[in-house]
Amino acid sequence: MNHQLPFGIPKPDAKLTDYVKALPQYLLPHHLLSRGMHWLARQETPWLKNLIIRFIYKKFDIDTSTAEIENPLEYRSFNHFFTRSLRPDARPISTDRQLLVSPVDGTVSQAGLIGEHAQPGSLPIQDIFQAKGRYFSLDELLGGDRQRAMPFVGGHFATIYLSPKDYHRIHIPVDATLKEMVHIPGRLFSVNPATTRAVPRLFARNERVACIFDTAHGPMAIVMVGAIFVSSIETVWAGEVTPPSRSKVRSWHYLAKQHQFAKGAEIGRFNMGSTVVVLFGPNMVNWTKDITAEHVIRMGEPLAEFNPKLLND
Numbered sequence: 001m002n003h004q005l006p007f008g009i010p011k012p013d014a015k016l017t018d019y020v021k022a023l024p025q026y027l028l029p030h031h032l033l034s035r036g037m038h039w040l041a042r043q044e045t046p047w048l049k050n051l052i053i054r055f056i057y058k059k060f061d062i063d064t065s066t067a068e069i070e071n072p073l074e075y076r077s078f079n080h081f082f083t084r085s086l087r088p089d090a091r092p093i094s095t096d097r098q099l100l101v102s103p104v105d106g107t108v109s110q111a112g113l114i115g116e117h118a119q120p121g122s123l124p125i126q127d128i129f130q131a132k133g134r135y136f137s138l139d140e141l142l143g144g145d146r147q148r149a150m151p152f153v154g155g156h157f158a159t160i161y162l163s164p165k166d167y168h169r170i171h172i173p174v175d176a177t178l179k180e181m182v183h184i185p186g187r188l189f190s191v192n193p194a195t196t197r198a199v200p201r202l203f204a205r206n207e208r209v210a211c212i213f214d215t216a217h218g219p220m221a222i223v224m225v226g227a228i229f230v231s232s233i234e235t236v237w238a239g240e241v242t243p244p245s246r247s248k249v250r251s252w253h254y255l256a257k258q259h260q261f262a263k264g265a266e267i268g269r270f271n272m273g274s275t276v277v278v279l280f281g282p283n284m285v286n287w288t289k290d291i292t293a294e295h296v297i298r299m300g301e302p303l304a305e306f307n308p309k310l311l312n313d
Helices: 016-026 030-041 046-059 078-082 146-152 193-198 308-312
Strands: 099-101 106-113 115-117 125-131 134-137 156-161 169-171 176-184 208-215 218-225 233-235 239-242 250-253 266-270 275-280 285-287 295-297 302-306
Touching (some): 030 078, 046 078, 106 125, 125 156, 146 218, 208 233
Antiparallel strands (some): 099 302, 106 156, 106 295, 169 266
């Protein structure tokens, strides 16, 4: 699905019930609640962690048949259960050099072009489609640095939502070298479909960690967006980036070849579920025919293919 952003902003497609669900979240102490969940999820007292695991396991009908440890009660804590590893054969990774694979298990909420639109009386800006009538700025998503955003102007994006029952580790879609990591502080609204429709600029308002990579075919960014109870984001090279939260954007630059990742390698995890936004440079990729809104995808399955012209260069 190549969604070309129109000029002007159409009326949001949110229902009254979406606003009713979202409104109380403006009043909640997001980070305080998330710090409480951070503590609770790491408790190893058997009766307590088993109580939490049983509740979530049944409520979300979680499948552990492909996990390295199938019995949910054998995990040391709820967080160990939630970030469980899978068996090596559980997510086959395509070796086709033309294909980029999904970095996560989840549901594609949107995929398309990073387009240009403008409200009357303002200059056009590069925006990403969130939901009908909802957009967020590419610059803002990446921490407000225009130079950082420039390689993705006119490029492509995919937004993938991870539900509580999904696998919560994040993998690299293609061979890549880490260039920069950016921690952008913000709120922690829920990222479920209702709040996505109701809350303006949701993914550019929530706390997030943006990882910028170089690939053989152009720039790629993987943005890990936090949410209520999901303020803990880890990477394999830096450990736990959040919490604690900060008031200013922080960035780390890496030397060439310092952190190289082979396609399918783990790069991070959510300590609870959330959303990943993947960005590619202009004319870099074409979506596979199945990548449309509400498409359920697993890590390692084809997400896009490189533009054939790039492969011939």
